[in-house]
Amino acid sequence: MSLAIxxxxxxxxxxLEVHLQLATRTKMFCGCALEFAAPPNSRVCPVCLGxxxxxxxxxxxxxxxxxxxxxxxxxxxxxxxRWDRKSYYYPDLPKNYQISQYDQPICGPGHFELPFGxxxxxxxxxxxxxxxxxxKNIHPGDGxxxxxxxxxxxxxxxxxxxxxxxxxxxxxxxxxQLRRLAAYLGVSEANMMKGQMRFEPNINLRIxxxxxxxxxxxxxxxxxxxxxxxxxxxxxxxxxxxxxxxxTGRTTAxxxxxxxxxxxxxxxxxxxxxxxxxDQYRYFPxxxxxxxxxxxxxxxxxxxxxxxxxxxxxxxxxxxxxLPVRDAPALVDDRATADLLDHAxxxxxxxxxxxxxxxxxxxxxxxxxxxxVAGLGLPPTAFGELAELAHRGVVSxxxxxxxxxxxxxxxxxxxxxxxxxxxxxxxxxxxxRDEGQILEWVEQALAANSKAIADSRENPKKAAAxxxxxxxxxxxxxxxxADPKRTRELIAQRLESV
Amino acid sequence: MGSTWTTAAxxxxxxxxxxxxxxxxxxxxLARIDAGDSEIRAFLEVTREHATLRARALDADRAxxxxxxxxxxxxxxxxxxxxxxxARTTCASQALAEYRPPFDAAVIERAERAGAVIVGxxxxxxFAMGSSTEYGAFGLSRNPWNxxxxxxGSSGGSAAAVAAGFVPVALGxxxxxxxxxxxxxxxxxxxxxTYGRVSRFGLVAYGSSLDQVGTMARTVGDAAALxxxxxxxxxxxxxxxxxxxVDLGSRLSDAALADAARKLRIGIPREFFGAxxxxxxxxxxRGAIAVYQRLGAALIDVSLPSMPHAVxxxxxxxxxECSSNLARFDGVHxxxxxxxxxxxxxxxxxxxxxxxxxxxxxxxxxxxxxxxxFALSAGYADKYYGKALQVRRLLNREMQDVLxxxxxxxxxxxPTAAFxxxxxxANPLQIYLADTYTIVANLCGVPAISxxxxxxxxxxxxxxxxxxxHLGEPALVQxxxxxxxETDWHNxxxxxxQ
Numbered sequence: 001m002s003l004a005i006x007x008x009x010x011x012x013x014x015x016l017e018v019h020l021q022l023a024t025r026t027k028m029f030c031g032c033a034l035e036f037a038a039p040p041n042s043r044v045c046p047v048c049l050g051x052x053x054x055x056x057x058x059x060x061x062x063x064x065x066x067x068x069x070x071x072x073x074x075x076x077x078x079x080x081x082r083w084d085r086k087s088y089y090y091p092d093l094p095k096n097y098q099i100s101q102y103d104q105p106i107c108g109p110g111h112f113e114l115p116f117g118x119x120x121x122x123x124x125x126x127x128x129x130x131x132x133x134x135x136k137n138i139h140p141g142d143g144x145x146x147x148x149x150x151x152x153x154x155x156x157x158x159x160x161x162x163x164x165x166x167x168x169x170x171x172x173x174x175x176x177q178l179r180r181l182a183a184y185l186g187v188s189e190a191n192m193m194k195g196q197m198r199f200e201p202n203i204n205l206r207i208x209x210x211x212x213x214x215x216x217x218x219x220x221x222x223x224x225x226x227x228x229x230x231x232x233x234x235x236x237x238x239x240x241x242x243x244x245x246x247x248t249g250r251t252t253a254x255x256x257x258x259x260x261x262x263x264x265x266x267x268x269x270x271x272x273x274x275x276x277x278x279d280q281y282r283y284f285p286x287x288x289x290x291x292x293x294x295x296x297x298x299x300x301x302x303x304x305x306x307x308x309x310x311x312x313x314x315x316x317x318x319x320x321x322x323l324p325v326r327d328a329p330a331l332v333d334d335r336a337t338a339d340l341l342d343h344a345x346x347x348x349x350x351x352x353x354x355x356x357x358x359x360x361x362x363x364x365x366x367x368x369x370x371x372x373v374a375g376l377g378l379p380p381t382a383f384g385e386l387a388e389l390a391h392r393g394v395v396s397x398x399x400x401x402x403x404x405x406x407x408x409x410x411x412x413x414x415x416x417x418x419x420x421x422x423x424x425x426x427x428x429x430x431x432x433r434d435e436g437q438i439l440e441w442v443e444q445a446l447a448a449n450s451k452a453i454a455d456s457r458e459n460p461k462k463a464a465a466x467x468x469x470x471x472x473x474x475x476x477x478x479x480x481x482a483d484p485k486r487t488r489e490l491i492a493q494r495l496e497s498v
Numbered sequence: 499m500g501s502t503w504t505t506a507a508x509x510x511x512x513x514x515x516x517x518x519x520x521x522x523x524x525x526x527x528l529a530r531i532d533a534g535d536s537e538i539r540a541f542l543e544v545t546r547e548h549a550t551l552r553a554r555a556l557d558a559d560r561a562x563x564x565x566x567x568x569x570x571x572x573x574x575x576x577x578x579x580x581x582x583x584x585a586r587t588t589c590a591s592q593a594l595a596e597y598r599p600p601f602d603a604a605v606i607e608r609a610e611r612a613g614a615v616i617v618g619x620x621x622x623x624x625f626a627m628g629s630s631t632e633y634g635a636f637g638l639s640r641n642p643w644n645x646x647x648x649x650x651g652s653s654g655g656s657a658a659a660v661a662a663g664f665v666p667v668a669l670g671x672x673x674x675x676x677x678x679x680x681x682x683x684x685x686x687x688x689x690x691x692t693y694g695r696v697s698r699f700g701l702v703a704y705g706s707s708l709d710q711v712g713t714m715a716r717t718v719g720d721a722a723a724l725x726x727x728x729x730x731x732x733x734x735x736x737x738x739x740x741x742x743x744v745d746l747g748s749r750l751s752d753a754a755l756a757d758a759a760r761k762l763r764i765g766i767p768r769e770f771f772g773a774x775x776x777x778x779x780x781x782x783x784r785g786a787i788a789v790y791q792r793l794g795a796a797l798i799d800v801s802l803p804s805m806p807h808a809v810x811x812x813x814x815x816x817x818x819e820c821s822s823n824l825a826r827f828d829g830v831h832x833x834x835x836x837x838x839x840x841x842x843x844x845x846x847x848x849x850x851x852x853x854x855x856x857x858x859x860x861x862x863x864x865x866x867x868x869x870x871x872f873a874l875s876a877g878y879a880d881k882y883y884g885k886a887l888q889v890r891r892l893l894n895r896e897m898q899d900v901l902x903x904x905x906x907x908x909x910x911x912x913p914t915a916a917f918x919x920x921x922x923x924a925n926p927l928q929i930y931l932a933d934t935y936t937i938v939a940n941l942c943g944v945p946a947i948s949x950x951x952x953x954x955x956x957x958x959x960x961x962x963x964x965x966x967x968h969l970g971e972p973a974l975v976q977x978x979x980x981x982x983x984e985t986d987w988h989n990x991x992x993x994x995x996q
Contacts, residue, residue, distance in 0.1 A: 096825035
């Protein structure tokens with residue numbers, strides 16, 4: 001996506017590094033619990049404190065979550081993956097090296113299909129690797145630095161894209177869809193407020209002026225922890241780099257990549273003091289950890305177990321269940337409810353009716369209770385049975401909603417599974433399709449409204465409205481039980497014949 | 499009542515049979531330390547109170563008819579780089595001068611569970627880096643055979659404690675020969691197990707891919723019994739093998755030995771008898787080979803062509819790993835922190851790191867940290883560290899090949915007997931080269947043992963070394979015992995301590 005600025009065609013080139021905290025119960029290399037906002041240094045042990053003599057042990061659940069994420073991004077999963085030490089000195093890094101993965105990451109190249117601007121954009125994934133998080137430096141004032149190591153050793157998956165993103169909007173959309181994916185797979189809570197998803201975009205510009213092309217130096221913006229800051233940082237950098245290029249003419253060269261930080265209040269990036277020789281991480285294989293061999297059969301099994309991903313599922317839901325484009329994503333993102341919907345459809349219920357019920361009566365009942373539809377805890381058969389009842393015209397839409405309410409009430413009050421069909425009977429909501437009976441109600445309605453009939457004869461334009469009005473009267477007379485379709489047909493016939 | 503030279507096996511028999519109490523045995527050991535250690539300085543800390551309590555508890559257990567372990571009542575000395583809850587673990591470094599670990603090493607747990615009574619923590623070269631026990635921050639240890647000589651190192655304190663009769667058994671650690679070389683210098687048995695045989699959990703790391711806890715004793719049987727106790731799988735160390743330890747004691751019975759010599763195939767690697775080997779040492783080892791020949795063993799000339807590179811390979815890999823392992827001693831979380839204020843314009847965090855480390859580490863540790871940091875630096879890692887890994891693999895293949903054709907290899911443990919204190923401190927390279935024979939076993943991860951095989955004219959003991967294939971400890975101790983049974987070296991004790 002190119003922009004035109006002052007006679008130049010400017011194309012932002014953006015790659016993204018995403019740190020995702022995995023939803024394991026314990027840390028990456030020890031048994032400490034992962035718990036947000038626990039008292040400082042209360043979730044630590046000799047291993048995550050880096051005490052002498054302590055040794056790391058790989059959390060196999062983190063390995064599984066990484067593989068599942070990689071599979072969902074079509075990554076090549078390593079047969080053998082290795083742990084490396086990345087050395088740098090920082091007070092929140094107790095061993096002064098981080099256990100990470102250097103040249104044999106768990107997930108190799110893959111891609112992510114991102115619907116954006118009416119197209120499907122293929123964003124290539126370069127790699128994804130596991131590593132341990134650092135702790136947190138806290139500056140309580142008076143020049144004191146305190147260190148909280150509760151987060152030290154939390155399992156992170158670092159996902160690195162190729163520089164395939166072309167605008168702040170697109171990068172933000174990608175990040176949001178990635179978060180959706182992670183939540184969907186259950187691999188990460190991806191809670192931005194808890195710092196469970198953090199971004200580091202690499203940004204530069206390809207500028208075309210007349211026939212010449214200029215590429216600006218790459219800037220990496222560190223540690224962004226919201227979609228807003230990600231978007232803001234990219235927008236800011238695009239303008240700043242363009243201005244800087246116009247002023248200095250500086251273009252990309254070996255060694256002139258720089259890091260910048262983000263000022264969330266001023267909404268701007270600021271130069272960061274470079275760590276001395278930042279490329280000197282002295283990676284080498286961690287001698288405390290043997291390589292991890294991933295059994296291809298196990299990986300295959302995980303691949304088979306992958307759910308349908310949120311983007312294609314949303315598309316399918318809008319088609320199959322006739323969901324409005326606006327409402328479909330929210331329903332899909334609640335995976336348990338979406339699964340319930342699919343199961344009801346698989347059992348044979350009418351899809352359009354199910355779609356209406358899930359967005360209508362069931363959602364309403366769930367909202368009233370502050371839960372999701374799946375959270376209502378109803379037996380799965382209830383949804384399909386009610387939909388079928390409505391679809392066959394046994395009950396009206398209004399009656400279906402009443403029955404749904406009663407099903408929930410029975411379940412909550414008595415843990416009793418009430419059959420929709422039986423409820424329709426006992427509640428007297430079964431639609432009447434007895435031709436003679438409906439005709440009787442129609443005649444009563446006509447007799448009581450002779451003026452309306454006269455009007456319809458004088459003004460054919462009003463005929464449809466009058467027909468609707470009369471149908472309403474029949475519904476009243478029948479206490480809502482007259483089949484609405486048949487009622488309308490009979491009214492129309494009668495009006496014509498008059 | 500036991501004498502100074504009572505073996506661990508005899509002590510156990512007496513304690514189990516009620517002839518001696520653990521309390522008396524412990525008291526005698528402590529008394530010998532009190533009497534003799536002011537000269538030797540084998541111990542950094544004598545854990546009098548802890549030992550006495552343990553011994554009493556053991557006697558109470560016995561009185562109550564509780565089960566008694568393989569080391570019931572046996573006084574044990576522990577190298578001070580093995581974590582103990584009940585005593586400081588200093589690694590003979592200012593960096594950890596006051597450090598008290600919050601957990602016991604796996605080997606401590608196991609030794610105590612088997613009834614061992616830990617009487618103290620022994621001296622070493624700082625962080626186990628050295629071959630003379632001259633490089634500890636808290637003073638040097640002396641050789642019981644000649645107080646002007648070094649006891650070897652880095653487990654010099656443990657070797658001296660056993661040789662002087664303070665304890666029958668001791669734990670050391672062996673990264674490049676640190677158990678076997680001091681054992682040879684002090685005329686005792688030193689056993690380095692297969693890499694992974696013993697859990698490293700709680701052993702303060704020096705070169706993690708080479709480190710292994712080893713046992714020291716005056717007899718092969720005692721060294722084997724202590725190994726049996728401490729060996730075996732441990733989920734806290736991912737490099738620890740899952741193979742269960744076999745019963746070594748039964749391999750040492752007269753019945754088991756009766757036929758063993760005639761089936762024994764002994765390899766004599768040409769490279770162990772080249773330039774630099776003291777003729778007196780060579781003569782003693784040749785004498786030992788003659789004993790095996792007399793017993794009916796088959797002697798086979800073999801070769802490890804890459805052995806001349808072993809020292810270079812070792813000092814690249816060990817120092818690379820140590821530079822990373824020792825990065826954590828920065829004064830931030832525990833250990834020595836500088837009290838000097840930073841210069842006015844200095845970065846206070848960097849000052850904290852550099853001053854704490856400059857004050858915390860001695861010259862040899864600094865030399866190795868610098869060497870290792872260089873070997874891993876960008877632009878040099880492939881040339882040095884990477885190349886060293888390649889040669890290590892080559893050496894492993896050669897070792898595997900040779901050990902597929904013989905049961906054990908034989909050679910000297912060291913090129914000379916113990917040298918005089920201060921004699922080699924001006925020339926670290928000369929000390930490094932003296933590690934040639936022992937280093938090979940660490941680089942290949944195979945088990946090796948040093949046992950006494952004679953004396954130099956000056957009266958200092960000489961050691962010979964046997965090596966066996968991976969997990970070949972049974973064959974190794976059997977071969978060692980065959981020789982021990984034919985000789986009387988293990989009954990020779992330092993004159994000053996008779």
